[in-house]
Amino acid sequence: MYEIWRPIVTESIDGLPLVTKINELFFSNFPYDRLPENPILQLVLRPECVMLLLIFYIVSKPIFLSIAKIINPKATYFIFSIAVHNFLLAFFSFIVVVNTWPIVFNHYNNYGAFDTYCDPHGTLWAQSSGFGAWTIIFYVSKYWEFVDTWILVLKGKKPSFLQIYHHTGIAFTMWVGVVSQSSWLTAVVLLNSIIHTLMYTYFFIKTISPETQIKSAKYLTKAQIGQFFTGILYSGGVLYLGEKCDTQSSRFGLVCLQVYGYGLIALFMAFAKRKYQKKD
Numbered sequence: 001m002y003e004i005w006r007p008i009v010t011e012s013i014d015g016l017p018l019v020t021k022i023n024e025l026f027f028s029n030f031p032y033d034r035l036p037e038n039p040i041l042q043l044v045l046r047p048e049c050v051m052l053l054l055i056f057y058i059v060s061k062p063i064f065l066s067i068a069k070i071i072n073p074k075a076t077y078f079i080f081s082i083a084v085h086n087f088l089l090a091f092f093s094f095i096v097v098v099n100t101w102p103i104v105f106n107h108y109n110n111y112g113a114f115d116t117y118c119d120p121h122g123t124l125w126a127q128s129s130g131f132g133a134w135t136i137i138f139y140v141s142k143y144w145e146f147v148d149t150w151i152l153v154l155k156g157k158k159p160s161f162l163q164i165y166h167h168t169g170i171a172f173t174m175w176v177g178v179v180s181q182s183s184w185l186t187a188v189v190l191l192n193s194i195i196h197t198l199m200y201t202y203f204f205i206k207t208i209s210p211e212t213q214i215k216s217a218k219y220l221t222k223a224q225i226g227q228f229f230t231g232i233l234y235s236g237g238v239l240y241l242g243e244k245c246d247t248q249s250s251r252f253g254l255v256c257l258q259v260y261g262y263g264l265i266a267l268f269m270a271f272a273k274r275k276y277q278k279k280d
Helices: 039-045 047-059 061-068 076-111 113-118 131-144 146-154 161-179 185-208 217-244 248-276
Strands: none
Touching (some): 039 047, 039 131, 039 161, 047 161, 113 217, 131 161, 131 185, 146 161, 161 185
């Protein structure tokens, strides 16, 4: 029988949400005294650190442009490094898939639809379940994905607005969700982990074999757009149910996620039209 891996990771010392109100997301009211001791988790959970990481990512292009001057993008070591990056993210995403999907299905079987959708008692997020730990780990990986943009700069290419918007938005909205222990993160983790398994596998193949034609690539873009629509529709009930389902800070994060999601849909549809319409 398949054994679910439940890492021991928590975003608060007491296992409770760090914030429940919108004002607690800001520096003056954030509960710093309840942060875990792990320095990496503190870095990606403290609001000022999150803002600095996002600002650094947005303005980091000149730094990597200067590094690009001393790098040969066709060098074996550089291509190998990119391949390893893509392989590890594909493998990591797959590990998230095979652990989180069974957790959510088991929780549904044991607690029912409402408790799985809203998680009012925190049983889905709890350490005994393991979903909260995987969600935190998946959130941390969003900073790792910043490397995608830096690779493009090092290769002498200009990162698109879509990519910057994508990486910045998901890191911020997942941060709000994690510190609020948001139930709507089930849609983000379950869907995005599948998409990223496929996406980084595609990137890995194209890195080690650029000439390989993968005609199904356009369906990956459609799948990305589909996950945004699915996530928006699935999570909309949380806003309708209000306080019965999730906290104020969590619903604020969900509103941000949905606005961000509509932006992603528009940007990805424009990208797909530019890239694939002429080929069809």
